[in-house]
Amino acid sequence: MTPAVSYPLNKVLTAVARQHAMKPALTDEDLVGHTLSDAERAALKTGDIDALYRLGANPYLIRRVFRARFKI
Amino acid sequence: MAEIVAAALTSHAPLITGKPDIARPEQRERLYAGFHELGRRLAAARPELIVMFVNDHLQNFPYSNLPAFCIGLADEYDAPSAGGGTFMRIPPRKLRGDRDVALALLEAGLEAGFDFAYSYEIESWDELSVPLHFLTPNGDVPIVPVYTNCAAPPLPRLRRCHEMGAFVGAFLRGNARVRRVALVASGGISHWVGTPETGRINPEWDQRVLDHIARADIEPLLKLTHAEIERDGGNGGQEIRNWVALLGAVPGWKGEPLAYEPVAEWITGCATVWVHP
Numbered sequence A: 001m002t003p004a005v006s007y008p009l010n011k012v013l014t015a016v017a018r019q020h021a022m023k024p025a026l027t028d029e030d031l032v033g034h035t036l037s038d039a040e041r042a043a044l045k046t047g048d049i050d051a052l053y054r055l056g057a058n059p060y061l062i063r064r065v066f067r068a069r070f071k072i
Numbered sequence B: 001m002a003e004i005v006a007a008a009l010t011s012h013a014p015l016i017t018g019k020p021d022i023a024r025p026e027q028r029e030r031l032y033a034g035f036h037e038l039g040r041r042l043a044a045a046r047p048e049l050i051v052m053f054v055n056d057h058l059q060n061f062p063y064s065n066l067p068a069f070c071i072g073l074a075d076e077y078d079a080p081s082a083g084g085g086t087f088m089r090i091p092p093r094k095l096r097g098d099r100d101v102a103l104a105l106l107e108a109g110l111e112a113g114f115d116f117a118y119s120y121e122i123e124s125w126d127e128l129s130v131p132l133h134f135l136t137p138n139g140d141v142p143i144v145p146v147y148t149n150c151a152a153p154p155l156p157r158l159r160r161c162h163e164m165g166a167f168v169g170a171f172l173r174g175n176a177r178v179r180r181v182a183l184v185a186s187g188g189i190s191h192w193v194g195t196p197e198t199g200r201i202n203p204e205w206d207q208r209v210l211d212h213i214a215r216a217d218i219e220p221l222l223k224l225t226h227a228e229i230e231r232d233g234g235n236g237g238q239e240i241r242n243w244v245a246l247l248g249a250v251p252g253w254k255g256e257p258l259a260y261e262p263v264a265e266w267i268t269g270c271a272t273v274w275v276h277p
Helices: A007-017 A038-046 A049-054 A059-065 B014-018 B026-044 B082-088 B100-112 B125-134 B158-173 B203-214 B227-239 B240-249
Strands: B003-010 B049-054 B068-071 B074-080 B094-096 B117-119 B142-150 B179-188 B254-263 B268-276
Touching: A007 A038, A007 A059, A007 B074, A038 A049, A049 A059, B003 B125, B003 B158, B003 B240, B014 B082, B014 B268, B026 B125, B026 B142, B026 B254, B026 B268, B049 B125, B049 B158, B049 B240, B068 B100, B082 B125, B082 B227, B100 B142, B100 B158, B125 B142, B125 B179, B142 B158, B142 B240, B158 B240, B179 B240, B203 B227, B203 B240, B203 B254, B203 B268, B227 B240
Parallel strands: B003 B179, B049 B142, B049 B179, B068 B117
Antiparallel strands: B003 B268, B068 B142, B074 B094, B254 B268
């Protein structure tokens, strides 16, 4: 079964990943122009990698952008 | 007509080159030795072209445009780009493509019912950069990459990947543009990347995959479902689609594992496999 996918989340993360940027959390500036739910916005701004996964962010993008949040 | 003169399967992970120092030295050296031996055998086979079965990691194909299979038509490939190179600690370089062969493959595929997408610009991440860093350090052999979606489900079935690879193999053997072609597939084996289980590796599943390949007993791999691979091999394990595609191009060929190391620090079950008649 196809896992849940949030296109808005992945769109934001793709934009950051393509700059080869790794961040502990995204800022309001990173989110300008993106339509996100409150939960998605909060997860991005706190770098909550587990919440991002549950909300439908692609794990490769989570890893790429929020690398510093992973223990390994 | 072309001859397939070499075939190899490897893992890819940015940390293999990006953070060599964090791995246990004995594991790192055994894996590096496997890569170097593949490189030695590949050079000895004197290929004029390398067809690469690889996958993107949403670097080139985002959720707005996600092909199941895509052929690279670029004149050259960033492998890696300056940005990617910093992370992978590989000097940026361009690798030549072979548009004549790639375009002929694309056209033949469409004619035969393999509806490949195509791309004139691809920035490779570790899928090309890491294995070719070891296999073609001089970057003197042109490449044609065939991308399969292994990272953003829903994904093509493994059997379809195998059929696609079989088509590519048959096309190459009937192609008069080059005489000596090598095949390289990168990805896998088990790894969990970016999920809550990040860092998990499943050596038992990896060994099962390697054993099937060593015996040329591919059918059980073709029956694996997305869910089974996700459970036993993780989201990174889905990349064995690239290996299965290559094996489709060389029916009956067997794998000789040169190295297998479940490198916890690189969060990947890492292997290098020589494939031969």
